[in-house]
Amino acid sequence: MKQLQERDLKHIWHPCSQMKDYETFPPIVIKKGEGVFLEDMNGKKYLDAVSSWWVNMFGHSNQRINDALYRQANKLEHAIFANFSHEPAIELCEKILEVSPKGLSKIFFGDNGSSAVEIALKLSFQYHQQIGKSKKTRFVALTDAYHGETIGALSVSGCELYNKIFKPLMFDVIRPTGPDCFRCPYNKDRKHCDAECFEHMEKAIISDHEEISAVIIEPLLQCAAGMKMYSPIYLKKLREICDKYDINLIADEIAAGFGRTGKMFACEYAEITPDFMCVSKGLTAGYLPLSLVIMKDKIYDAFYDDYTTLKSFLHSHSYTGNPLGCAVAVETLNIFKDEDIINKNIEKARYIEKSVLEKIKDIPYVGEYRQLGMVGAIELVKDQESKEPFDWKDRVGYQIYKIALEKGVLLRPLGNIIYFMPPYVITKKEIDFMTDVAIDSIKEYFKL
Ligand SMILES: Cc1ncc(COP(=O)(O)O)c(C=O)c1O
Incomplete structure (x- = not known):
């Protein structure tokens, strides 16, 4: 492994990393994956508790998906998607619309989450230009939002760590304060939430609605912000006010979608249909980069005209509609259906919760444990009473991450938030191992 690590560090700049850290903590070179485990060149196994950046659904090297990919690779690897089409793309669209919120009907393809966000923003902007609402040029997004790394997606993102x-270079975004349930200033007992925090969004929309093209939001779960979770009431109110002021609602389901929150899409909790829904990550079960922007007819219709009116959406990516990605996505949706994944996850989610709650009782640094579906997060704080966070420069999460890796679990915390987002194939025994290691690592770090 050492040789490969040296060769890696000669040329490779790893994502979301300070490469100097790698001097003392070189990259772990992975030889293979199986189920929830990744295995390095020395044969050491790591339970992938973060589904390799929230993409993996059914385990590494899943036989059904491997076979679907192999079958497709032997037929067609890629073809231009302008004026051409193929069965995997057609089948994928039919299948995904069956499980998407009612009222969504047209689909534009991208090749990663950020590109889906760019597409939705551009479509919303152009839509308003073409329906005679040319003043609607601005976007609204929440504090702590995360929508990707390309300049448009970064502009709507609110995490200063990434975009400051x-x-x-970024465009100006209207940014109301978002929900913060752990430190909720409205309901200290947190028992009677009516999404009072929506007042910030309401105020912003009432004040600037004539200029607003769309609100983009991560429904119910702000992952990169530290697995922040909030009430569906917020989304219901948002849908209502967007309807009232002719504002598009873009649901970024890139991380929350495909069962992570306990339903196929998080929007289902609020029984709303966004105007645009962006999906990626779990779409291909962690195999290939692919994304979709799924939208209402009214958007598509506003672009449908003679070519010379210049109403076309002249946006493309070379790998748009890649057949390998589409075939894998079709198989992913087949697995959801054939194996009744959403229902099976309910029991697994309960087991994760029980497993964590039992073990964290005596840790004085646990601010809260929150869970939504297959996502669980422990927020560590300096002081339980005041909820004072640790200084990010202490890198508490990073130290715990390193301890847990030694013990065979890949956690990759978000600052001081240690979270679990495992592949859905995880067994009860593996859940116990994952939570044991996480809690032991926290205790070891704090010398408890
Ligand atoms: C909610 C959300 N939107 C967009 C993105 C960007 O997706 P990608 O990393 O595929 O560009 C992410 C990635 O983590 C995300 O969590």
Whole structure:
């Protein structure tokens, strides 16, 4: 492994990393994956508790998906998607619309989450230009939002850690304060939430609605913000006000979609249909980069005209509609159906919750444990009473991450939030191992 690590560090710049860290903590070179485990060149196994950045659904090297990919690779690897089409793309669209919120009917393809966000923003902007609402040029997004790394997606993102330095390049976004249930200033006992925090969004929309093209939001779960979870009431109110002021609602289901929150899409909790729904990550069960922007007819119709009116959406990516990705996505949806994944996850989610709650009782640094479906998060704080967070420079999460890796679990915390988002094939025994290691690592770090 050492040799490969040296060769890696000669040329490779790893994502979301300070490469200097790799001097003392070189990259773990993975030889193979099986189920919830990744295995390195020395044969050491790591339980992938974060589904390799929230993409993996049915385990690494899943036989059904491997076979679907192999079958497709032997037929067609890629073809231009302008004026051409293929069965995997057609089948994928039919299948995904069966499980999407009612009222969504047209689909544009991208090749990763950020590109789906760019597409939705551009479509919303152009839509309003073409229906005679040319003043609607601005976007609304929440504090702590995360929508990707390309300049448009970064502009709507609210995590300063990622976008502060790029401010001069980004477009101006209206940014109301988002929900913060753990430190909720409205309901200290947190028993009677009516999404009072929506007042910030309401105020922003009432004040600027004539200029607003769309609100983009991560439904119910702000992952990169630290697995922040909030009430469906917020989404219901948002849908209502967007309807009232002719504002598009873009649901970024890139991380929350495909069963992570306990339903196929998080929007289902609020029984709303967004105007655009962006999906990626779990779409291909962690196999290939692919994304979709699923939208209502009214958007598509506003672009449908003679070519010379210049109403076309002249956006493309070379790998748009890649058949390998589509075939894998079709098989992913087949697995959801054949194996009744959403219902099976209910029991697994309960087991994760029980397993964590039993073990964290005596840790004085646990601010809260929150869970939504197959996502569980422990927020560590300096002081339980005041909820004072640790200084990010202490890198508490990073130290715990390193301890847990030694013990065979890949956690990759978000700051001081240690979270679990495992592949759905995880067994009860593996859940116990994952939570044991996480809690032991926390205790070891705090010398408890
Ligand atoms: C909610 C959300 N939107 C967009 C993205 C960007 O997706 P990608 O990393 O595929 O560009 C992410 C990635 O984590 C995400 O969590």
